[in-house]
Amino acid sequence: SFSITQEHPNYPENISKGVNAEVEKWQYFNKYNFTKIMENYIPPIHLPNKDQAYLYTFVRNYLEEKGDYYKAVRIATKIAELLYGSSFAMSDLETLKHLYPFHYKDRVEKWTEKYNVEPALVWAIMREESRYKANIISSADAVGLMQVMPATARWLAPKIGIRLKDIDLTNADQNIHFGVYFLSYLQTLVKDKELIAAGYNAGQGRAKRWQHQYKKYPGKTRYEMLPIEETRHYIRKVMQSYYVYSYLLSIDK
Numbered sequence: 001s002f003s004i005t006q007e008h009p010n011y012p013e014n015i016s017k018g019v020n021a022e023v024e025k026w027q028y029f030n031k032y033n034f035t036k037i038m039e040n041y042i043p044p045i046h047l048p049n050k051d052q053a054y055l056y057t058f059v060r061n062y063l064e065e066k067g068d069y070y071k072a073v074r075i076a077t078k079i080a081e082l083l084y085g086s087s088f089a090m091s092d093l094e095t096l097k098h099l100y101p102f103h104y105k106d107r108v109e110k111w112t113e114k115y116n117v118e119p120a121l122v123w124a125i126m127r128e129e130s131r132y133k134a135n136i137i138s139s140a141d142a143v144g145l146m147q148v149m150p151a152t153a154r155w156l157a158p159k160i161g162i163r164l165k166d167i168d169l170t171n172a173d174q175n176i177h178f179g180v181y182f183l184s185y186l187q188t189l190v191k192d193k194e195l196i197a198a199g200y201n202a203g204q205g206r207a208k209r210w211q212h213q214y215k216k217y218p219g220k221t222r223y224e225m226l227p228i229e230e231t232r233h234y235i236r237k238v239m240q241s242y243y244v245y246s247y248l249l250s251i252d253k
Contacts, residue, residue, distance in 0.1 A: 018044070019051045026058050038062050039071065053082040060098060069103050069132035076101075093251075100244045103132045104145065107176045115184035120249055121193060122146075122180055124241035125200060128234070135170045143169035146179025153178050156185075194223045197238040202231045 022043060029038050039062070043055040056079045063072035076098040084090050088099065102108075102123065112119045129147035130136045142149050153167050160181050162174065169175050186199040190211045199207030206228075214222035226232050 018047055019054065022047075022055050026055075030062075039068070049082040053079045056082070064098075064101070069101065070130075070136070073099065073101065073127075073131050096244070097248060100127065100241065100248060101132070102248075104172055104176060107173050108180075111177050111180040115180050117180050117183045117187065118193075118242075118246075120242050120245035121183065121196070121238075122176070123245045124238050125179065125183070125197070126176075127241045128237045134172045134175070144175035145172055146175050146182075148175055148178045148182070152182065156181055193242065194220070194235050194239060197235050198223070198226065198231050200238075201234040202228055206231075 026038075026041075028034075029041075038059065041055075041059050043052040045052070047055075056075055060072050060075040060079065063069075063075060076095070080088050080091055080095050080099055083092075083095065088096070091099070100123070104126075108119050108122050108126075111117075112122055126132060126145050129142075130145050132145065134145055136147075137143050138147060140149070148169050150167075150169065153169055154164060156178055157164055157167055160177060162177075167174070169178070183196060183200065186196045186204055186207065189204055189208045190196055190199060192211075195207050195211055198210060210222075210226055214225050217225055223235050224232060226235075
């Protein structure tokens, strides 16, 4: 069951007295399983930011425990904004780990090991594509954690041993399998991670063409020359998440 923890970095020395009543509310909500109240709880706005952040950790932890990772990362973002403003550069490690969580770890590790893809890249794409929501469907009909297009799944299915009638892109394991395999395929076409991300967003044909067209431009300049703004923005988002995940994985070793 959900447990109340004292994980906020400033607890308990700098916590204000007004928080105690809110903690008692949480204990009551938890005892009687008031799920809707717990999911939508908002701390009193008159409390200092650090105290609101502390109370939001209860919501975040509850959502993570019940598997609602999409909402949990939104609350994690609120916590970080309350503590550190719009820039997360000064985030403590615990806050950062909840902003960039390792959800579906066993599945990511299984398929990245099989297809020789960096786990950090998979988590980065999963974060930016779906915020870890397994049944999400985009306006373009991309589905699931890695936002796989149904047509792409039908093309890839025979290559990874999945029958067409068994395709279920809302299934976490299958969706990650498709996404990781597609990344491994992109790795055979283009070299840089930025172009791999571009291919995931805009298609393998464009990524391969762009690698040739913009090769004369140095370093990161070539990626800012790409003709599609959505893809340029996508590369920035994915690479930011990739670098953070790479850092978190390096300190966990």
